[in-house]
Amino acid sequence: MDLINKTGGKFHVSGDWWWFFTNLAYEHGWAPKGTRRPPNLNDSVAWSGDYDTSDGQIVEAEDAGCIAAALQSALDDPNARKVIDALLDEWFSDAKKLLENPHITEKQKAAVRATARRPIFDADFTRALIGFCKQGEFQLV
Numbered sequence: 001m002d003l004i005n006k007t008g009g010k011f012h013v014s015g016d017w018w019w020f021f022t023n024l025a026y027e028h029g030w031a032p033k034g035t036r037r038p039p040n041l042n043d044s045v046a047w048s049g050d051y052d053t054s055d056g057q058i059v060e061a062e063d064a065g066c067i068a069a070a071l072q073s074a075l076d077d078p079n080a081r082k083v084i085d086a087l088l089d090e091w092f093s094d095a096k097k098l099l100e101n102p103h104i105t106e107k108q109k110a111a112v113r114a115t116a117r118r119p120i121f122d123a124d125f126t127r128a129l130i131g132f133c134k135q136g137e138f139q140l141v
Contacts, residue, residue, distance in 0.1 A: 001054045003138045011132040015054070018140075020087055020119070021071065021129060022051050027083045030070035033063040035140070054140050061136040068133035071126055084121050092118040 001018050003011040013021070026032070034049025038056035041047060050057070059067070074080040095116035099109055132138070 002141050003059075003132060004141055005132070005135050005138040007135075009132065009135060011129060011138075013129065015052075016091060016119070019052060020091060021126070022067070023087050024074050024080075024083065025067045025070035027087075028070040028073040028077065028080065030066050033060065033066075035059055035063075038139075051140070056139055056141050058137060058139050064133040064136055064138055068130045071130050071133070075123060075126060075130075088119050088121065092116070 001013055001015050003013065022030075022032075032049075032051065035047075035051055035057035036059075037047035038058070040056055047057070051059070074083070095112055098104060098112050098116075104112075
């Protein structure tokens with residue numbers, strides 16, 4: 001997923017990490033305002049205000065600033081590690097559930113085992129995302 005601001009600045013984050021960061025921000029005080037509908041979406045199609053897709057929806061400047069503030073709060077909070085670990089464990093549990101699925105082949109299970117690792121939180125990457133969000137409005141593509 002690419003986050004693109006009005007000046008053309010880009011920040012790349014995987015969909016899984018975007019889920020993690022929006023949940024971490026929520027747990028540290030972010031109250032989502034909802035995204036603005038994608039400019040290229042047909043007017044007859046309803047827009048839900050979701051943050052979890054890359055349809056070109058827009059995170060407005062105030063909301064972006066609130067995401068940045070909440071993520072900074074998480075970095076500053078000595079107790080945030082519990083929330084971070086819980087979110088990472090939830091993310092990793094999805095991979096473990098795949099291994100228990102009787103409908104996937106042994107080859108698919110081997111691929112999951114080879115690639116599924118519990119994600120590692122990176123404070124520097126988080127700071128870079130905070131810096132990007134502080135720049136204002138951005139689009140999710």
